[in-house]
Amino acid sequence: MYVAVKGGELAIENAHALLAQVRRGDLSVPEIGLDQISEQLTLAVDRVMSEGSLYDRELAALAIKQARGDLIEAIFLVRAYRTTLSRFGTSAPIDTAAMDIRRRISATFKDLPGGQVLGPTFDYTHRLLDHALAGPSASPQSKSAVVEFDRSDGGENKEGLPRVTDLLVNDDLIEPSPTSEGPARDLTREPLSFPAGRDVRLQNLARGDEGFLLALGYSTQRGYGRTHPFAGEIRFGEVEVEMFAEDVGFAVPLGRVAVTECQSINQFRGSATEAPRFTRGYGLAFGQGERKAMAMALVDRALRASELGEEIKAPAQDEEFVLSHSDNVQATGFVEHLKLPHYVDFQSELGLVRRLRKAFAAPLPSPACQGLQAGGATEAAE
Amino acid sequence: MNVPAYNFAYLDEQTKRMIRRAILKAIAIPGYQVPFASREMPMPYGWGTGGVQVTAAIIGPDDILKVIDQGSDDTTNAVSIRTFFVKTSGIRTTTATTEATLIQTRHRIPEAPLREGQILIFQVPIPEPLRFLEPRETETRRMHALEEYGLMHVKLYEDISCHGEIATSYAYPVKVDGRYVMDPSPTPKFDNPKMNDCPALQLFGAGREKRIYAIPPYTQVTSLDFEDHPFVPYRFNGTCALCGATDSYLDEIITDDLGSRMFVCSDTDHCATRRAQGHDRSPRVGGEVPPHDPEPTP
Numbered sequence: 001m002y003v004a005v006k007g008g009e010l011a012i013e014n015a016h017a018l019l020a021q022v023r024r025g026d027l028s029v030p031e032i033g034l035d036q037i038s039e040q041l042t043l044a045v046d047r048v049m050s051e052g053s054l055y056d057r058e059l060a061a062l063a064i065k066q067a068r069g070d071l072i073e074a075i076f077l078v079r080a081y082r083t084t085l086s087r088f089g090t091s092a093p094i095d096t097a098a099m100d101i102r103r104r105i106s107a108t109f110k111d112l113p114g115g116q117v118l119g120p121t122f123d124y125t126h127r128l129l130d131h132a133l134a135g136p137s138a139s140p141q142s143k144s145a146v147v148e149f150d151r152s153d154g155g156e157n158k159e160g161l162p163r164v165t166d167l168l169v170n171d172d173l174i175e176p177s178p179t180s181e182g183p184a185r186d187l188t189r190e191p192l193s194f195p196a197g198r199d200v201r202l203q204n205l206a207r208g209d210e211g212f213l214l215a216l217g218y219s220t221q222r223g224y225g226r227t228h229p230f231a232g233e234i235r236f237g238e239v240e241v242e243m244f245a246e247d248v249g250f251a252v253p254l255g256r257v258a259v260t261e262c263q264s265i266n267q268f269r270g271s272a273t274e275a276p277r278f279t280r281g282y283g284l285a286f287g288q289g290e291r292k293a294m295a296m297a298l299v300d301r302a303l304r305a306s307e308l309g310e311e312i313k314a315p316a317q318d319e320e321f322v323l324s325h326s327d328n329v330q331a332t333g334f335v336e337h338l339k340l341p342h343y344v345d346f347q348s349e350l351g352l353v354r355r356l357r358k359a360f361a362a363p364l365p366s367p368a369c370q371g372l373q374a375g376g377a378t379e380a381a382e
Numbered sequence: 383m384n385v386p387a388y389n390f391a392y393l394d395e396q397t398k399r400m401i402r403r404a405i406l407k408a409i410a411i412p413g414y415q416v417p418f419a420s421r422e423m424p425m426p427y428g429w430g431t432g433g434v435q436v437t438a439a440i441i442g443p444d445d446i447l448k449v450i451d452q453g454s455d456d457t458t459n460a461v462s463i464r465t466f467f468v469k470t471s472g473i474r475t476t477t478a479t480t481e482a483t484l485i486q487t488r489h490r491i492p493e494a495p496l497r498e499g500q501i502l503i504f505q506v507p508i509p510e511p512l513r514f515l516e517p518r519e520t521e522t523r524r525m526h527a528l529e530e531y532g533l534m535h536v537k538l539y540e541d542i543s544c545h546g547e548i549a550t551s552y553a554y555p556v557k558v559d560g561r562y563v564m565d566p567s568p569t570p571k572f573d574n575p576k577m578n579d580c581p582a583l584q585l586f587g588a589g590r591e592k593r594i595y596a597i598p599p600y601t602q603v604t605s606l607d608f609e610d611h612p613f614v615p616y617r618f619n620g621t622c623a624l625c626g627a628t629d630s631y632l633d634e635i636i637t638d639d640l641g642s643r644m645f646v647c648s649d650t651d652h653c654a655t656r657r658a659q660g661h662d663r664s665p666r667v668g669g670e671v672p673p674h675d676p677e678p679t680p
Contacts, residue, residue: 008456009465011458012458080422082422083423084392084394188421190419191420191592191593320518324519330427332426333429333431334427334590337426337427337429337507340429340451340458340459340488341457342452342489343452343633343648344452344453344552344631344648345552345568345570347618347632347634348552348616349552350634351551359545359546
C-alpha cells in the first residue's frame with residue numbers, strides 16, 4: 001500500500017555523503033591541494049574570481065576543489081560567501097595606465113610607445129597535445145632562462161605604458177573616456193533597473209557568464225548588431241588598489257590585483273550634429289581573462305546603440321535582454337530548479353489537458369483557435 | 383582561512399532591515415511588486431531564495447517555522463530549507479499548520495484555514511503576472527502603473543474562445559484590493575480562494591527577480607474571470623486514498639506500469655491530522671482509478 005513519502009532528510013544526508021566520496025575520487029591518488037589549483041589551474045581561478053566578483057585566489061581555489069572543478073558551481077560558492085562580507089568602503093578607481101605590464105598587445109598599431117608585449121599566451125601555440133606533460137614534467141625552463149621583459153629598460157614601464165586609446169584621444173579621433181558621475185552603483189546592493197547606467201552595465205557584464213558574452217560578442221561580429229570593432233588594446237598585469245583614507249587625507253594602497261583590460265575601437269559614422277569618430281567598448285576581468293574581456297568590450301559597445309543613435313535590432317544591443325540573462329548563477333539556478341518537484345502544478349495541468357482533450361474529441365470544434373496555442377498548456381512550469 | 387560566523391538567520395541585520403523596509407512597503411501597497419536588493423543566498427536561485435530572505439528577515443527566536451513544498455513537509459527542498467533555518471537560527475520547527483507562526487511554502491497554500499498572527503511566505507519564481515504576455519520589465523511596470531490590464535483580459539478571452547474555458551491551471555492571476563493584478567506564485571488555482579479575506583499575512587519573495595509583494599490580512603483577492611465565465615477552482619474529483627478527504631487538493635500517484643493510479647492529499651499535514659482523528663480510506667477503495675479512465679467531471 002502507498003504511504004506518503006517520508007525520509008527526505010536522510011536521502012539528502014546520504015546524497016551529500018556520496019558527493020563527498022566522489023569529490024575525493026580514488027583514494028590511492030593523492031588529494032589535490034589548494035596551492036596546486038591556484039598555481040597550476042590559474043585561469044580557472046581567474047575566472048572564478050572574475051565572475052564570483054571576489055579577488056581571492058585561495059578562496060577561489062577552495063571553491064574549485066569543493067565544486068569538483070565545476071566553475072559555475074565554484075563561482076556560486078564564492079558569490080554566496082562574498083555576499084556575507086561587510087563593506088567598509090569603496091576603493092579609488094584603478095589606473096590601468098600605470099599597470100605593471102605582463103602582456104600588452106594592440107591590433108591597431110604595428111608599433112607604439114612601450115611596444116607589443118606578448119607575455120604568457122596561448123596565441124601562436126600549435127594546439128597539439130603535449131604528451132610530455134602527461135607524466136611529471138621535467139621542470140620547465142628555469143626563470144632565469146626565460147627572457148624576462150626588462151622592466152628597467154628605458155624606465156618607461158615603471159611609469160606604466162600609455163593606453164592606445166589615450167594616444168588617439170589627443171587627436172579627437174576617438175571619443176573621450178566617459179567620466180563617472182558620482183559613486184558607482186552596486187548591483188549586489190541594489191536591484192537592477194532599466195535603463196541601466198554605464199556603471200551598472202559594466203558591473204553586470206564583468207560578473208556575466210563568459211560563454212554568454214562570448215556568444216553575444218560573436219553574434220555582433222556576424223552581423224547581428226555589427227559594431228566594426230578593432231582590438232585597440234589588450235593588456236594584462238598587476239595594478240595597485242588604493243583607498244582614500246579620510247583620517248590621513250590621502251589614498252593608501254591596499255594591495256595589488258591582476259587584471260586584463262580590453263579597449264575596443266569601433267566605428268561611428270557620425271550624425272547630423274556630431275563628426276565621425278571612433279567609439280569605445282570596454283572590458284575588464286580579474287586575472288588573465290582575455291576572452292572574457294574582449295567579449296565584454298564587444299557587448300558593451302553593442303549595448304551603447306541607443307546612446308549613439310543606432311538602430312536596435314539585434315539581441316546583443318538589447319539592454320534588458322542582455323543584462324537580465326548574463327548572470328550564470330541566476331541562470332543555472334533557475335534552469336536547474338526544474339529538478340524540484342512540480343507535481344502539484346503538473347496535476348493541475350493533467351486535469352486541464354484531460355478536459356481539453358475531451359473537448360477536442362467532442363463534435364463541436366472551436367474555429368476561433370486556429371493559430372492560437374493552448375496558453376496554459378504551453379507555458380513552462382515554474 | 384577563518385570560518386565565517388553567520389548572524390542569526392544567516393542575513394546580517396542591515397540586510398534584514400532593507401528587506402523589512404521592502405516588506406512594509408509591499409504591505410502598504412497590496413499586490414504591488416517592490417524591488418529589493420536581493421542577496422546571493424547559499425542555495426540556488428529558483429530554489430526559494432526569495433522566500434528564504436523574507437523568512438530570514440522576519441523570523442525571531444520565538445517563532446515556530448513550517449516549511450512545505452508541494453504541500454508536503456518532507457519533500458527534499460522543504461527539508462533543505464527547514465534544515466537551513468535550524469542550522470542558522472536554532473529555531474523551533476513544526477509540521478503542524480495550526481502550530482506554526484511562519485509558514486514558508488512553495489506551490490501550495492495549506493488546507494487548514496490560517497489564523498490571525500500567522501504569516502504565509504511564498505517562494506516566487508516569476509513575480510510578474512504579465513511576463514509571458516510582455517517580456518519587458520520596462521513595459522510591464524508601465525502597464526501596472528496605468529492599471530492597463532487589457533492584455534491579460536484578451537489572453538483570458540482567447541482561452542475561452544479557443545478552449546471554452548480559461549486554460550490556466552496554476553499561477554492563476556488575481557486582482558488584489560481592486561488594484562494590482564498579481565501572480566499568486568505557481569499554486570494550483572484550487573488555492574486561489576484561500577488568499578481572499580485571509581486572516582494571516584501573506585508575503586511573496588522572488589529572489590532572482592528581486593521583488594517582494596504582499597497581501598495584508600483581510601484583503602480582497604479576486605481571481606480574474608468574466609461574468610459569463612466565472613472562475614472555477616479545479617480539483618480532481620476523487621477521494622484521498624489515505625484519509626478519505628473529498629475536499630482537499632490531490633496528488634496523483636502512479637502505482638504500476640499499467641497506468642493504475644491513486645490519489646492522496648497533497649497537504650501531508652492535513653492528511654496526517656485527519657488520519658489521527660480516525661478518518662480512513664473511503665469506501666471507494668481510495669479513489670483508485672482503473673487505467674486510462676477519463677477524468678470524472680470536476
